[in-house]
Amino acid sequence: MALTNPWLSGPAPTTKLLHDRLSERILNLLSSQNMCVLATAGPDGPLATPVRYYHLDFEVMFTASPRSPKMRNLAADPRVSVGIFAPLVGQASSRGAQLFGRAQILTPDSNEFANYWEAFRWQSDHVERGNSLAEPPLGPLVVVTPNRIVYTEHWLRREGYAPRQFWHPKPTDTTTI
Template identity: 60%
Template structure:
């Protein structure tokens, strides 16, 4: 049987990507996708995973959420959070994604810090789809996830002699 990706066979390389290359690949992934699974900690300590549509600025991702949602209540009690983002998977060679580990904060619409994030949210299409006027911007809070560590996985890196899992840490 022919081997379609011979570079996937054998042991994984252990070389680290240069920091600037790793950061570029992470930013590309965050910009090219818009769905993440957010994991929060419930009151009894069990994990709660929720899919969300996110937006990104740099290494931060953010999404709209109601203050009384389960994930928002969990984050008020414990701001630790993990988010998983994955590219469509066709096979081992296409395996690519990131796990973000950090903390979350909620910005109310009137918070001065919220404006810079709201500028990156494409809310107008949602308003049109729901029959709302685009003259009335949303008033929902934003939840911003600031990662301290990102585990980036891309098996295509093996082709160039780099390990498929790379770790980014906030400076």
């Protein structure tokens, strides 16, 4: 039988990528996508919501209506999981990340708001909705800081690496702020 990608057959390698190489691959994924699925927990159970995001280093951020179910859930329990993935064509193209961490809800009067807001590209939403660029939105900004990332990329098998890799911040890593 002809195999399109023979390196996908057989047992998966178990070799781990060096932290810097894994970090680079994760940042590439975060930079090349703009949609994620945010998972929160609330009184009615789990909630998975598609959200357009931007990122600053390994942190992802988005805005939402303060009255939305996801914001109510985040106010009660800031623990989240975020799934980000590239379009799947076949096993060889399988690439995604699960970020596990805490969400922080920032308002314009929060000390950290301005630092993140500079990286948030709200202008395209405003143009699409016909709003003035002279009046930025005033809603909350949600920042998810991961304490663990599970990265999956089956192309890594081709190079002899495990297709599932586990990222943690280095002890010397600090958040953007």
